[in-house]
Amino acid sequence: MRPVIKVGVLGARGKVGTEVCRAVETAQDTELVATVDADDDIEELVRAGAQVVVDFTHPGVVMDNLRFCIEHGIHAVVGTTGFDQARLDQLEEWLADAPGAGVLIAPNFSIGAILMMRFAAQAAPFFDSVEVVELHHPDKADAPSGTARRTAELIAAARREAGSDPMPDATSTGIDGARGADVDGVRVHALRVRGLVAHQEVLLGTAGETLTIRHDSLDRVSFTPGVLVGVRAIADHPGLTVGLDSFLDLE
Amino acid sequence: MRPVIKVGVLGARGKVGTEVCRAVETAQDTELVATVDADDDIEELVRAGAQVVVDFTHPGVVMDNLRFCIEHGIHAVVGTTGFDQARLDQLEEWLADAPGAGVLIAPNFSIGAILMMRFAAQAAPFFDSVEVVELHHPDKADAPSGTARRTAELIAAARREAGSDPMPDATSTGIDGARGADVDGVRVHALRVRGLVAHQEVLLGTAGETLTIRHDSLDRVSFTPGVLVGVRAIADHPGLTVGLDSFLDLE
């Protein structure tokens, strides 16, 4: 049995941080040893013996948090946004002086979304046709969603690399928009329906068969399993890692 | 137990007619008593005692066929195309002189498609949002499909009659076409994917829940159950009926 991992949470009283605390407490192989928010003393992480810190704070404080963690040999799993190349370079520099320390910066902790994109891109070259359908609540401002665009770009890149033929489409008459948006040669359709949360489907087809990969996000807590994957794996990934993907051992 | 119905088939050696013959032979409550094609004598229908005729021929001969049937008191279930108002008026006139004889003219014998459209229109006023997704093989020329357009029109009409609010949609930025085609205020999305046959989904949503009605047509034989519904019910529907809908006793 794996030993229990001692976890501290930064931003512990925020909406996301609260869910992270609950998940760390519930999992059998993690222990919540420190909860730190804006007015608390970050030294508490050291006193409590935290081995891994989860940071869902904000861009204004996250770099100070991470310098502290790296200096004290605490691994960090970070969902805070706002990391540009300059910040990533700075982290690399700090980490160079702290061999063994690991930092994971992840823009998306949804395992389902990550696997959907990965599987779709892997499968894309083996099918004649690939289209993306994303479905969201009607209060969303952008169409298609950022995830759908990204998925289409990954599909297009995989097909380019494999030398795939253009997708077949005999459409000659119709109504504007029926065939969806064209993202890098991949058709993307966006539905906006009351009652939905966030859903996406990739449909791949070749002669006589189709493969469908669908991700349904039904609740805001869908990031917590991904955070736990990061917490469990970070000690084995010293240095800087961007994106949870490489922690999902899929080979 | 219902007595067996004696059925004749006109256009019996065509692609569709062949399937109709097979279905009539297979069903336990119908008997195939006459098969007539272009070079055969239509009098065979009378000699064989056909009570119902199924006609999948072509516009050039179907009116002669139907006059013969009506004159001989044989009911007719017709999938042949090309019926304009003048032809329907002519049929009404002939039928006026033949009380008891029934003729069903149906543009679509797919029970699944008919029920999908009907249920979608019935449910539409009870939901905030309704969208249509149709999925076909990539050799199809029109997008969206005729069935999808018709479905959207029925949904729009049902909502107008019920005084439904416009559907919510906060989309303010995006890529052209992402939100599909606008058919009478209903969004319709058309996918073209190798391996698919003919499929359609209507997605309805309101606070906290969605209802999905989906029709998958996987094989050309999908019209035969509808033909049998017509054959079984036509004797109880004297006069002219257009559309199989009214034979589907749904109340």
Place this chain on the structure above:
Amino acid sequence: MRPVIKVGVLGARGKVGTEVCRAVETAQDTELVATVDADDDIEELVRAGAQVVVDFTHPGVVMDNLRFCIEHGIHAVVGTTGFDQARLDQLEEWLADAPGAGVLIAPNFSIGAILMMRFAAQAAPFFDSVEVVELHHPDKADAPSGTARRTAELIAAARREAGSDPMPDATSTGIDGARGADVDGVRVHALRVRGLVAHQEVLLGTAGETLTIRHDSLDRVSFTPGVLVGVRAIADHPGLTVGLDSFLDLE
């Protein structure tokens, strides 16, 4: 335009009541005029001029609530449980003395669930095969769900009435349970998967085509649209009505 309906809520501070209050306030054709909970004076309903009361309280108090409403000519839409035949008879008796007053007792306010069951039963006789799949979170104690059982019973009853043949099934070898539970001759399959809420799918098939009717309940607020349907229609349905179904005008 319809005049605004004045609504009072009993059990207004309970979980469900809170959502009802919010929905009544948000809808444009209803106005929340009184919120009454355990310690409040029920006379407030009269003083505020409530035309319709929504009652999500509990079995111990609901009968007193309803007697008060009926005596004061206030219509009632009731989601509280615990109505046996004796209670329904009592309500009929009270209503006999209050012509014009309407009471709706509904065990289920989910429009999607009600339509799913209704459409499934209507369509069932036109297909060779019908199966039910229900999908819930893994903390649910019973399998299959009550809704799935009820759906299967309605399907079976519709097919018996129509004289449908038994469903085809050539299964001769396999593993116990693979073909699901047998509810009145209809196969019902129950999935228990973390992340799901409450979902059900009815799959109907005949030669070459299938029809799928699916209901997804993603949030506890899914009952509020049904409550509003009841509030809007109750004035036109004097006397006692059991089940929201008859308020969904589907013909």
Place this chain on the structure above:
Amino acid sequence: MRPVIKVGVLGARGKVGTEVCRAVETAQDTELVATVDADDDIEELVRAGAQVVVDFTHPGVVMDNLRFCIEHGIHAVVGTTGFDQARLDQLEEWLADAPGAGVLIAPNFSIGAILMMRFAAQAAPFFDSVEVVELHHPDKADAPSGTARRTAELIAAARREAGSDPMPDATSTGIDGARGADVDGVRVHALRVRGLVAHQEVLLGTAGETLTIRHDSLDRVSFTPGVLVGVRAIADHPGLTVGLDSFLDLE
């Protein structure tokens, strides 16, 4: 551009062989140079300069066919059944004397089915719950299907290796069979519905999200894209390969 591959087909006039011939003729990077059936001279393969042979014949003749191909330096892509360990050992022996020659023995050429199984097994350790639903026409004798059993076994093996917890399931009351068949701890549900062909869905869930991987086989030609994958890749895989999986370059 890749040079065109010269392909011979053994069993060319069988049902499957006919489809293979059509696919080889249609693809732009393959050329059909020889079609050989029972009464034809197999030497035709050599005279026509076939580089790759596709063999869909039968167990009684396939070993002779393969010895001929190996001796003549022709690669072979084989869908014929009946290969036990003794036959595979024999092939290894023959191939040892023919460096460069490649033989692919594949029990399943459906790319969609292979990817579904692979993705399901890869994703399984990252989710709390995984269940399998397979859907087929009602003339099928076994339930669950062989593919569903195999999928469940792969899922179970992946979770064992990852040390995954048992799946959550609070079911305490219900009807026998509702929760499906237990295959190695994975629940498998089998639907039998007229109109369906062969379909399978793997549903994976964790807190707040689900991932669905679905394969629909709609037509017997669904094996031809996989055969072409084999034809294109076999020259780069000398020796014996069992299963198309390793030709699907997914890393």
